[in-house]
Amino acid sequence: MLSEPAQFALGFEHRAAISKDDFFVASPNREAVEWIDRWPNWSGSALAVYGSDGCGKTHLGAVFKERAGARPIPKSLKVPPNEMSGAWIADNARKVICRLGEEQMLHIYNSIVESRGSILFIDRDPPVNWDIKLADLSSRIKSMASVGILSPDDDLLGMVLRKLLSDRQLRVSAIVINFLLLRMERSFLAADKLVKNLDRLALAERREITIPLARRVLNSKD
Structure with missing residues (x-):
C-alpha cells in the first residue's frame, strides 16, 4: 500500500x-x-x-x-x-x-x-x-x-468537499453541503473550483457560507 x-x-x-x-x-x-x-x-x-x-x-x-x-x-x-x-x-x-x-x-x-x-x-x-x-x-x-474510474458519487464528493473546506478552515453545515452536492458538476476539479469561489465570496463579504451564498456561487459564470 x-x-x-x-x-x-x-x-x-x-x-x-x-x-x-x-x-x-x-x-x-x-x-x-x-x-x-x-x-x-x-x-x-x-x-x-x-x-x-x-x-x-x-x-x-x-x-x-x-x-x-x-x-x-x-x-x-x-x-x-x-x-x-x-x-x-x-x-x-x-x-x-x-x-x-x-x-x-x-x-x-x-x-x-x-x-x-x-x-x-x-x-x-x-x-x-x-x-x-x-x-x-x-x-x-x-x-x-x-x-x-467512474465519476465521483455523492458520498465521495461530499468527503472531498469537506476536506477542501477544512483545509481552508471553513465551517459549512451539512445542509449546505447537501445543497451543493445536488447542484454541482460531478468532478474533483469542479469541487476544488467551487470551494475556492465559496471562500473568496465569503471572505469578501465577511459572512458565513450559507445556502443563499452557495447559490450565488453556483449561478456565477466564474
Whole structure:
C-alpha cells in the first residue's frame, strides 16, 4: 500500500498520496487504486486507466509516479526505444501516441515489455476506442489490462468537499453541503473550483457560507 490508510465514515480510505495532496478511495476509483497498489505484480507490463475529465485519473498517475519512480513518455523521444527500461507514464495516451507516431510507440511498448518494465496509459476513453491503425500496436493496446474510474458519487464528493473546506478552515453545515452536492458538476476539479469561489465570496463579504451564498456561487459564470 502507498501508506497506511486512515478509516473514515462511509467506508472511505484517506491517504496522503503525493506531497500535500490527499487522495480518497471509494467505490468509483477503488479498482484502479488496487491496480496501482498491486504494482509491480501486474499481470503484464502495461495498464490503462481511463475516465472522464476530473475523475482523478491524473492524480492516480502521480501516485504511480511516486510509487514506481515512473517517468513521463517525453514529447520528443530523446531516449532510444531500446533503452526504455523502468516505469513510464503516457498521460493523455492518444495524444502521446499521435505525437510519437504508432511505429515509434510500438517500439517503445515492446522495449518496455522486453526489459520487464512497466507503462501506465492514462486517457479519457478505454483502449478499445483509441482507433489505433497499426495492427501490431492495436492488438497490444487492446489486450493490456484496463480499468475505468467512474465519476465521483455523492458520498465521495461530499468527503472531498469537506476536506477542501477544512483545509481552508471553513465551517459549512451539512445542509449546505447537501445543497451543493445536488447542484454541482460531478468532478474533483469542479469541487476544488467551487470551494475556492465559496471562500473568496465569503471572505469578501465577511459572512458565513450559507445556502443563499452557495447559490450565488453556483449561478456565477466564474
